[in-house]
Amino acid sequence: MEAYLGLHPADLADRLQRLPTAEARAVLGQLPRPLAAGALAELEKEKIVELLQDQSPEQIAELFRELPSEVIADVAGALKPKARLAALNLLPAAQAEAAARLLQYRPDSAGGIMSDRFISLGENQSAEEALQLLRARVEPKTDEISYLYVVDEQRRLTGVVPLRDLVFAKPDRLVKNLMLRRVKSLPAEADQEAIAREFEHYHFLALPVVDAQNRLVGIVKASDAMEIARAEATEDMQLMVGLSGEERALTPWRKSIGKRLPWLYVNLATAFLAAAVVAVFESTIARWTALAIFLPIIAGQGGNAGMQTLTVIIRDMALGELTPGDGRKALLKEAILGLINGLAIGLVVGVIGWLWQGSLALGLVACGAMLLNQVAAALAGVLIPYGLKLARVDPALASSIFVTTVTDVAGFFFFLGLAALAMRWAPV
Amino acid sequence: MEAYLGLHPADLADRLQRLPTAEARAVLGQLPRPLAAGALAELEKEKIVELLQDQSPEQIAELFRELPSEVIADVAGALKPKARLAALNLLPAAQAEAAARLLQYRPDSAGGIMSDRFISLGENQSAEEALQLLRARVEPKTDEISYLYVVDEQRRLTGVVPLRDLVFAKPDRLVKNLMLRRVKSLPAEADQEAIAREFEHYHFLALPVVDAQNRLVGIVKASDAMEIARAEATEDMQLMVGLSGEERALTPWRKSIGKRLPWLYVNLATAFLAAAVVAVFESTIARWTALAIFLPIIAGQGGNAGMQTLTVIIRDMALGELTPGDGRKALLKEAILGLINGLAIGLVVGVIGWLWQGSLALGLVACGAMLLNQVAAALAGVLIPYGLKLARVDPALASSIFVTTVTDVAGFFFFLGLAALAMRWAPV
Helix, strand or coil: CCHHHCCCHHHHHHHHHHHHHHHHHHHHHCCCCCHHHHHHHHCCHHHHHHHHCCCHHHHHHHHHHHCCCHHHHHHHCCHHHHHHHHHHCCCHHHHHHHHHHHCCCCCHHHHHHHHHCCEEEEECCEEHHHHHHHHHCCCCCCHHHCCCEEEEEEEEEEEEEHHHHHHCCCCCEHHHHHHHHCCCCCCCCEHHHHHHHHHHHHCCHHHEECCCCCEEEEEEEEEHHHHHHHHHHHHHHHHHHCCCCCCCCCHHHHHHHHHHHHHHHHHHHHHHHHHHHHHHHHHHHHCCHHHHHHHHHHHHHHHHHHHHHHHHHHHHHHHCCCCCCCCHHHHHHHHHHHHHHCCCCCCHHHHHHHHHHHHHHHHHHHHHHHHHCCCHHHHHHHHHHHHHHHCCCCCCHHHHHHHHHHHHHHHHHHHHHHHHHHHHHCCC | HHHHHHHHHHHHHHHHHCCHHHHHHHHHHHHHHHHHHHHHHHHCHHHHHHHHHHCCHHHHHHCCCCHHHHHHHHHHHHHHHHHHHHHCCCCCCHHHHHHHHHHHCCCHHHHHHHEECCEEEEEECHHHHHHHHHHHHCCCHHHHHCEEEECCCCCCCEEEEEEHHHHHCCCCEEEEHECCCCCCCCEEECCCHHHHHHHHHHHCEEEEEEEECCEEEEEHHHHHHHHHCCCCCCHHHHHHHHHHHCCCCCCCHHHHHHHHHHHHHHHHHHHHHHHHHHHHHHHHHHHHHHHHHHHHHHHHHHHHHHHEEEHHHHHHHHCCCCCCCCHHHHHHHHHHHHHHHHHHHHHHHHHHHHHHHCCCCHHHHCCCCCHHHHHHEEEHHHHHHHHHCCCCCCCCHHHHHHHHHHHHHHHHHHHHHHHHHHHHHHHC
């Protein structure tokens, strides 16, 4: 137990994350409440829910009491409605209300990730009054305050004062004369992916969140935005290859199966599509078995090229760097690349095919099919994520499975089709 | 031109990024110097170097004069040595020295990314003196100051004072009695990937950078860390599929070819490995052409499963969440998953093979090969990134190419090998 006491809450959370649930619960129970709460706030939501399972509402409420309302809202949102209500009802009214207020926002919106611990100033306060107010609000982590937000009587956001300006202002100067009126804010429904992009683009330390009436309801901090950006990048990578839900290397295998097997079945279905193309040409292969050797090369190269294109497109989409008009430019670029790469690889494959199998026809067929399939790969790598986006699903969703379906089907079709033509022309 | 004047420097940089070089240069030349410099600081380094190409040392120096030294160092580091020296020599001595100091650090180290605009306090200053000092240092973006670092006579870092604590301290209180002595710092050689992880883990707004003698030499800000984390995530995704260097959707195709084609050739070489396996079994296929239909299914499913495993491992490695001891656990987990998924998919493929082709032998062979190949995929997905790491290269480097090589080679070998055995046993 002693070993845990000197740890930073973030490190303690790491340790707890690795302990079996029962043990983690025992450790948490013995820690001083503020430290336990600090660590809980850093844990992954999934783990917290696991820790709270089978705990009585009293036990849950006891832990909640130490947590900031945005963490309570996060965790409560993941509990079963009955358990949530029971636990919230046991909290002090102010805390329960704060959590309930935050619970009304979608978890992946500005409202869902914001904190409600912010300090707002009135326009007609003097700099001195404002500083007094700040001084009185001693809260943990207040060293992170860099900006102070200014609201009018209706709590509508009207400006922002950097702490530094407030410090150096004449004591009787009014906040409204100090504040910057051009203040960037986030609507409470703003999507978290867009928020992460804003932070990265403009290097904000924090952004205020406002409701539909422009009333200040919370703040989002840069560290939250960084966490979101990280989670979104992981999600993109994993979704692409058919992995639903953020999986870690040490996620128990029982859980991993559910995230992976369904997509393997999707891949299987698409693989049979490609196999059907091969089946159509079975008699061609029967007469010219060397084709079977080159079949996977044509398809595999297409798959790799398609993944290259896809990865570039998905990432740019996620970073918000592709305007709608860019799609056409990207498609053109990829088509050119596909042609050039197709020619460059096709020639090599063609010459090898010719020399290895002693058949110029095979070389020509392989070269032609490679060229065509590289272009198909390029087009699929652009059109599939755009198509998914049009269908209003995540453009990364299993996109590598769809792209390789295209490159397999097209690769087999081009190669075996050209071979069948060649055989008609000059029987093997 | 007017359209550019009202823009935030980050948005202006976005516009410039999209303009052809000559046009961007013209726009930059006409903008007020501070705005031009602000936008330059936000541009990608590659673009800046492009903009400065063929410019005279005088023109380069004129732009440099407006830039913070860390951006000068970044850009100058990417120029040819001769152009760099010529431009730096035209700068005011203090600025040239500051840039030269920063240039001694590797670009991907703490020293390479840090800013040298920080405010340090002496231990024996009073709170009032410290505030006066702060007030005198009016610099752009100083509203971002949240912590002040304290150094002794030898400029060694001894503590940190949150701005807020300084503001509310009694005026005659000494800094040494106000400061927190447990201050986290980064060695100047620290790797940027590790730095991004520290920021994310502990939610820092900024961290001080120290040299080997623990002297304060700069600070790294959260926004820099976020940019690094983003770039590293992009690099991981792109390296995995064989894309060297950060490529964007609208990177000109001439540049993209150099990033992609070499890896397509690597993939081609590995594809011939797999093709060689098929060639060994050519006579088997000649007698049993239905095998050619199932060949890509066995290999493709292995490739998909291998990519799932690989993606999880690469991402966890990048986020620093895999301790050396975790490798064995991850391997065991993946092996179990491979067995289960292999059985689940193998049975389906086996039954389909049996019913479709009316051959129980084909079904059994396909089922067995699928099972074995799923396990091979799982092992390759763990062992390849660990192997690359052992070889001291990025674990993501072209790893998907290597994994699919294993799943192709192993898949073909298992499937055709089992088929050959089955044919000996019960000739088709």
